[in-house]
Amino acid sequence: MCVFCKIVAGEIPSHKVYEDEDTLAFLDIAPVSCGHILVIPKKHFVNMEDIPEDELSKLIKTVKKAGKAIKDGLAVAGYNANVNNDPAAGQIIPHIHFHIIPRTEGDGLRLWPQSKYKEGEAEEALRKIKSCIR
Amino acid sequence: MDCIFCKIIAGDLPSYKVYEDDKVCAFLDVLPIHPGHTIIVPKIHVSDVESLDDGELCAMVTVMKKIGKAVMEGLGVKGYSILLDNKDAANQHVPHVHFHLVPRKEGDGLGRWPQSGYSEGEAEECLKQIQEKL
Numbered sequence: 001m002c003v004f005c006k007i008v009a010g011e012i013p014s015h016k017v018y019e020d021e022d023t024l025a026f027l028d029i030a031p032v033s034c035g036h037i038l039v040i041p042k043k044h045f046v047n048m049e050d051i052p053e054d055e056l057s058k059l060i061k062t063v064k065k066a067g068k069a070i071k072d073g074l075a076v077a078g079y080n081a082n083v084n085n086d087p088a089a090g091q092i093i094p095h096i097h098f099h100i101i102p103r104t105e106g107d108g109l110r111l112w113p114q115s116k117y118k119e120g121e122a123e124e125a126l127r128k129i130k131s132c133i134r
Numbered sequence: 135m136d137c138i139f140c141k142i143i144a145g146d147l148p149s150y151k152v153y154e155d156d157k158v159c160a161f162l163d164v165l166p167i168h169p170g171h172t173i174i175v176p177k178i179h180v181s182d183v184e185s186l187d188d189g190e191l192c193a194m195v196t197v198m199k200k201i202g203k204a205v206m207e208g209l210g211v212k213g214y215s216i217l218l219d220n221k222d223a224a225n226q227h228v229p230h231v232h233f234h235l236v237p238r239k240e241g242d243g244l245g246r247w248p249q250s251g252y253s254e255g256e257a258e259e260c261l262k263q264i265q266e267k268l
Binding site: 015017018027028029030031032034035036037048049051053056057059060061063064065066067068069070071072073074076077078079080081082083084085086087088089090091101103104105107109110111112113114115116117121122123125126128129130131132133134 | 164167186192204226248252
């Protein structure tokens with residue numbers, strides 16, 4: 001059983017922030033900043049491809065609820081929410097989860113660097129992606 | 135209409151549109167973290183996730199799932215990250231709510247923010263403050 005399923009089942013302790021029938025939000029024990037929350041579906045889905053749309057909808061609604069509670073409760077100015085989908089993206093636990101990370105002005109956390117497309121590269125990326133949209 | 139994303143949605147500014155339907159638009163970020171980096175926006179102008187109604191939010195995640203699959207198949211990448219920057223403190227540069235979908239590869243050098251631990255009682259205090267606002 002995966003570590004997140006064990007947390008859902010109560011076999012591993014956690015600081016539960018919120019739960020309902022389908023989703024659970026709990027504090028990450030290795031937070032980037034105080035109040036860093038993980039939001040998961042209670043059912044075991046590995047990633048975005050695995051989770052059905054209705055379950056994903058329930059998950060994102062809990063993200064929205066938890067994000068607002070972080071801002072209001074911790075009086076922080078904002079937050080970043082992210083999903084790392086698959087090991088290539090740094091997903092360590094194979095149970096889909098959103099991170100919500102509280103942010104304050106000047107906290108020193110930087111976003112990933114951005115660059116520019118070379119000539120024709122954007123058109124090529126666009127063509128490839130669009131050809132696979134179902 | 136001052137919002138750059140509203141102008142893109144309206145066709146007043148050119149863009150590389152990946153997908154659109156009646157609620158959601160997705161287009162390539164012209165300053166990509168990696169080629170294929172796509173921005174997903176609601177067609178309605180709201181500044182943050184809290185202002186977005188659940189129906190629009192769920193429509194967005196459904197599109198993210200669809201585009202994520204197309205990005206992986208079309209570009210031959212094995213993963214992607216989804217990012218939401220909520221407010222200036224979290225580096226939200228355009229005040230029209232948007233998700234980033236960033237193609238990822240093993241060893242691409244995109245690091246994680248440093249994580250730490252809670253001092254005694256700190257997690258419990260954080261938890262209480264968040265739960266009060268749920």
